Each structure stands twice: as C-alpha cells, then as structure tokens.
Amino acid sequence: MSDIIRRDPRAEWIARNRLHPLHAAMQTQQTRWMGPNGLIRKNPHAIAAGFIGPAGLKRIDRSGAQQGTGVGGRRTAAAEVQLPLHQVPAPAFYIAVVPDMVGGRLSSHDRDLLGLAHGLAGNDGAVLAVVFGEHKESNFSTAGVDRLLVLEGEAFEGYAPEQLVQGLRAVDNQFTPRHWLLPDSRTGGGELGRRLGAALGERPATRVWQVKDGQCIGRAGAGQQDLQRAVPRLILGAAECAEPVSDTRHEALPVELSTSVVRSLSRIEDLGSVAVDPATIAMAEAEFIVSGGNGVKDWDLYHKATAALGATEGASRVAVDDGFMPRNRQVGATGTWVTARVYVAVGISGAIQHLQGIGACDKVVAINMDPGCDMIKRADLSVIGDSSAILQALIEAVDNFRSVGQRDAA
Helix, strand or coil, rough: CCCCCCHHHHHHHHHCCCCCCCCCCHCCCEEEECCCCCCCCCCCCCCCCEEECCCEEEEEECCCCCCCCCCCCCCCCCHCCCEEEEEECCCCCCEEEECCCCCHHCCCCHHHHHHHHHHHCCCCCEEEEECCCCCCCCCCHCCCCEEEEEEECHHHCCCCCCHHHHHHHHHHHHCCCCCEECCCCCHHHHHHHHHHHHHHCCCCCCEEEECCCCCEEEEECCEEEEEECCCCCCCEECCCCCCCCCCCECCEEEEEECCCCCCCCCCCCCCCCCCCCCHHHCCHHHHHHEEECCCCCCCCHHHHHHHHHEEEEEEEEHHHHCCCCCCCHCCCCCECCCCCEEEECCCCCCCHHHHHHHCCCCCEEEEECCCCCEEEEEHHHECCHHHHHHHHHHHHHHHHHHHHHHHHHH
C-alpha cells in the first residue's frame, strides 16, 4: 500500500480556486527553505491571498506557494479544514428533494438537484431530502441537505412507484414544501415525478436546466427547443441544472413523519432483478466500465478481470486501432460518450477526446505507470503501477471476497 499514490481532487480544486472560502486554509505554511547551494531562501509572497507590492497594492501570488505547489507541498486531507456550517433552526418553508440514490448513494445528478434546491431555499428555507429504504450515503451534509427524512419498510422495496407516491403525499401533507424537486432521469426520478404530479394535481416543469428570476427553462422538441415558464411547485430537473453545493456544510438533521404510511394494494408486482451479461449492455447505458488502453500488455488477463468484476468492457482509440477491441467499444468523443457511475481506465494516458467522452462519469479510477499523465489528473482515485499486477490483484481480491461470503452463507 505504500507505493499507492492517493490524491484528493476536491482539496486540489479548492487550492486552485482563490474565490473559495477555504482557499487560504489549503495553502502551504512554509515560508523558508534551503536552496541547492545551501543558502536559506525566503518566500516574499507568503501572505494568505497574495502580497503587498512596492506601491502598496495587493498583488496575486504566482510563486506557486498559493497553489500548494511550492516547497513544502500542499494539504491534501480534506479533514484538515471545515466548511462553514449552514444552519436553519426554524425553517420558514421547505424545498423537498427526492434523489434517485442509485446504488444507495447520491449521484452527480442528485447533487446538482440539491444545489438547485439550496438556491431556491435561500437563507430562510431548508432543503428536505426524502430517501426511500436503506442507503450507503454518508455525505448528505456536504451535499446541501438541511433535513433528512428516510422512509424505510418492506412496502418501499423493489419497484413500487404507487407506494412511493403515497409516501410522498404523506410528506406533502406534513411539511407542505414550497417546491418539489426530482431528477428527470431514466433511473426512476422521471417516472416518479410525473406520477407525483398526477397525484397532487400539479403540472410539472420537465427537463429543467435553468431556474432564474422566478422563471424556469426546460428542454423540449427532442432537445432542440427551450420552453420557459414561471417556476411551478413541481420541478423535474435535468443533469447540470445547477452547481452542486461545495462551499458550505449543512446539518442534515433527521426528521420523521408524524403518521405511518399505510401499505396500499399495489397493481404492480415486482418479480425481482434479472441477471444481465455486462458484455451485452450498451456502452452509453453501462454503469460500471473498465476500459483498456495502450498500457494493457496482457489482454487475456484484462478480459478475465472485467469478467470477475462484472464490468462492461471499453477501450481507448489506440487499443481499437491496434485490433485488441472492437470499434463499438471505443470510448471518447470519436467513439461513445459514457455516463458510468464508476469508470476504470487501465493503461490509458488520457487524450482530450477520451476525457471528453468520460466527462459525465461520476467516479473515475486510473491505473497507470505515469503519475503525470492527464488521466491521473482527471481521476478521483489513482493507482500507480503495472497494469498486469494490479489486475491480477483485483481478481484475487474478488475471489477471496466471494469465497468468504460463501463460507459465511454456509
């Protein structure tokens, strides 16, 4: 583990953004060091947000220290700083958000929607997140959630849209939100939002990509036209409808319904999940993709690793041109634009066309020998090392995990 280089992209972004409230806290504190000739050097620009020039004017520090790249390194642990806490002790109103929570965690689409809710709530309102069933999310506070309502129970498990709508109607009766926000997605939010609109008698604004000055703009006409209308009570937001919350920390206080939600007799029967071969999933719809590039030397091992992980295979243009992968598996601007929740790039340096194609992926993991390549800079998690050794270690880890699970089940 000592050879693995770990980065904190969020801390690096804060260190580059001088307008962020935590920018100064992320900078190096070292002001002197020993030069190559043994002389002590001093950093004359080591003032939190710049330095005072000879004319008494404040200047921007371009020495590298303000960017965290000077001698002494940068702070990479997000735990070293605390975002300012945003509190709403007595909310004047609520903005209710129902995130998709695919895989039990907030997606980038969900975070965009919470950013929009935070803007609508202002300083007097509170953002109420309504989550169904068990979840794995631990960062509701940094996503902009002021109040968290978790509705659990067998009635909300599986595909049960009628029961979900009944639960949301109970939330509407108790909290009377000023606005309802749901993601206009194919993973449940779009359907649930339209069902909720029919149940509440509200006409929703769909595919909304901007809300400003009491007006909202949504896509129409197969994405070729924009429709503008007054902001309704029910909004189905598109991806990137707002900037996610990044500069405040919220309380995420748990709340409960005052009345229980009675299970209704559903007209829909959920027969459970159906196993799908990852190789048959279209690249544009795959949620877990492992792509191989020029750095993959053992393609048989690569195929074995993707099968063990249950991932959909992808490739860079170099791998396709060399004949190792078919053309329909090429990822990038010249291939397929993907929106995977997890994208693993094995031996891919990160050409601009490839980075464009993975721009909408939630989490990117890079496995590469070059710590300075563009894919490493883009990745949320980077592993520096030989791809064959790392893929073999992944296969062994998966086999061990499954064998332990089988022993526990026995």
